[in-house]
Amino acid sequence: MKNFKRIISGVTALALACGLSLNASAELKEGDSKAYRGTGYLAKCEVVSVKDDKSTVKVTLKNTSKKTINHWAVGFDGGFFGKIEDVKYGRLFTPGERYNNVIRDCGTNGSVAPNQCVSFSFTMLDWENRSELPERIRVYSDINKSNTVDELNTAAKICYNFVIIDVMTYGGDQGYTIYDCFENGALANSNSKGGMKTGFNYKYKAYGDYVINMIASQYARGDISVYVDRREFESGFDFFVQVRDNKTGKVGQYPRPTDGTAEWGTFDLDAPLQADFSESQLDIAASEAYGCVVNYICNLVSEGHDYQSVLEKCNFQAISKEGLKIDMKASLSECDKLINDELKYNYEGISVYVSEITYDDGFKFSVQTKDPATGKTGQYSDQESIKCYG
Structure with missing residues (x-):
């Protein structure tokens, strides 16, 4: 493997060493390049050729850590590159x-010693030359194997969303329901007792397992397992996702992200929630509670109540x-129940405050949320009055 200084010029090497980006044009041109720096690596993307609505890009990685990388992968945000046709x-x-484009080692070049480099290239469709070199890339390796609780919960949430968006949509196209996905083998491995190992070197034939592995591998590193199962509640059923770091034993969960102590293989309603809600999360909770109040008011109007009633x-x-304190096990009614049911899986413990509701050619109110543990607040209101029709 060649020394990095033989691959790039001295100017480029200096830019890489300082973590700077090289200039790149607004559209890809042959010779354009950009440098990147991250934990344990330096990287460079270079445009090799642009011809006939196709562009070829070479990517070079340098291992700047003190440990040998045994597996690597590089991720590019989907908006930056067109459809990849060929990888060398x-x-x-x-x-x-x-999905975001992710390219992994070819099997024979996955091991990269300290201060050594590895390169690959790909050709993509680039209609009218609209692509640009990305502002950032994601480099995955086995150097950093630890996962925070937040990362595990995030991985579980994204897997959950993709099961809804992709697996269930695929199932609908095939003529079966969300519940059938657990019966017909679409989630054969991820729904098994021990869960499913994920990573760039794993391959799964079942469509649901294939999608989950593809997504989880990008958001949780190292020795990871994913478990997907059904959960039932009063008005029907849904499913949940857990992501476990087998090295630390911590478990991420969605819905209801916990502090990492959720019981593996069951939808845990008792483990403490992930602490410290951010203000943006509290803003989202306020907007969701606002929507519940709107639905409650409009349902009353549709039942024949006038605005005074x-x-x-x-x-x-x-x-x-x-x-109103959000409580997973609370027994509530009317609008309180709507709000609590909407928020309890992700915001248990916060308080919701709805302002006085007024009427002037429409209903007007605002919602504030508060995390009693930190004092942080969120809020939501609409500039326009809410108009409901019976």
């Missing part, structure tokens, strides 16, 4: 246009001075 000295891990019925707990 690597393998495309995420085919199709719905609606205002009289809006005397629920969340509108009181004490507010």
